[in-house]
Amino acid sequence: ELKVEQNPLFLSMQEGKNYTIYCNYSTTSDRLYWYRQDPGKSLESLFVLLSNGAVKQEGRLMASLDTKARLSTLHITAAVHDLSATYFCAVVRGKLIFGQGTELSVKP
Amino acid sequence: KAGVTQTPRYLIKTRGQQVTLSCSPISGHRSVSWYQQTPGQGLQFLFEYFSETQRNKGNFPGRFSGRQFSNSRSEMNVSTLELGDSALYLCASSPSGSWGETQYFGPGTRLLVL
Numbered sequence: 010e011l012k013v014e015q016n017p018l019f020l021s022m023q024e025g026k027n028y029t030i031y032c033n034y035s036t037t038s039d040r041l042y043w044y045r046q047d048p049g050k051s052l053e054s055l056f057v058l059l060s061n062g063a064v065k066q067e068g069r070l071m072a073s074l075d076t077k078a079r080l081s082t083l084h085i086t087a088a089v090h091d092l093s094a095t096y097f098c099a100v101v102r103g104k105l106i107f108g109q110g111t112e113l114s115v116k117p
Numbered sequence: 118k119a120g121v122t123q124t125p126r127y128l129i130k131t132r133g134q135q136v137t138l139s140c141s142p143i144s145g146h147r148s149v150s151w152y153q154q155t156p157g158q159g160l161q162f163l164f165e166y167f168s169e170t171q172r173n174k175g176n177f178p179g180r181f182s183g184r185q186f187s188n189s190r191s192e193m194n195v196s197t198l199e200l201g202d203s204a205l206y207l208c209a210s211s212p213s214g215s216w217g218e219t220q221y222f223g224p225g226t227r228l229l230v231l
Binding site: 105 | 152
């Protein structure tokens, strides 16, 4: 059974700092999604990573995929309060298998 | 383009009742997937429909069922509700359901079972 684990589950950051969220998965997959969820809201698609070595960037967020290591990272650069949300990775295995989510809080 | 819509947005039911949730995908999207989100189990895949056919199903009991209509709108039904069915139910649509397409999520239906 495919398992997707995110690390850390909770992250409190100061504005202006950098940090990385890790997404490990247990079996082969070469497609991975990152989503953002604000409290009480739905999921917003951030990135779709389609192959080994894929890297995508949008604003202060950059996502990468290493299929050999079964690892994706979401790097946050110079965090701002607006990035406070829960971030999910989801691995494709005939369906989307989600990680537990990383609750990010950016404080001034 | 209008986004994915779900109705109703909030629902309160009692144990043993049944419920039907509706999802209208983005115009032109033919794939609709359903997910259940709870604090304890997180986000879990329920099923996916494409062109009125169920293509994939998650590990949920038979009380959970769904269907898709010719206009791609989808419904999911939960019979004999249990307290543990309280959750946010999300649907997502994509043009063809192929992996690599962005999946667009609706606002969700929040179901409370008393």
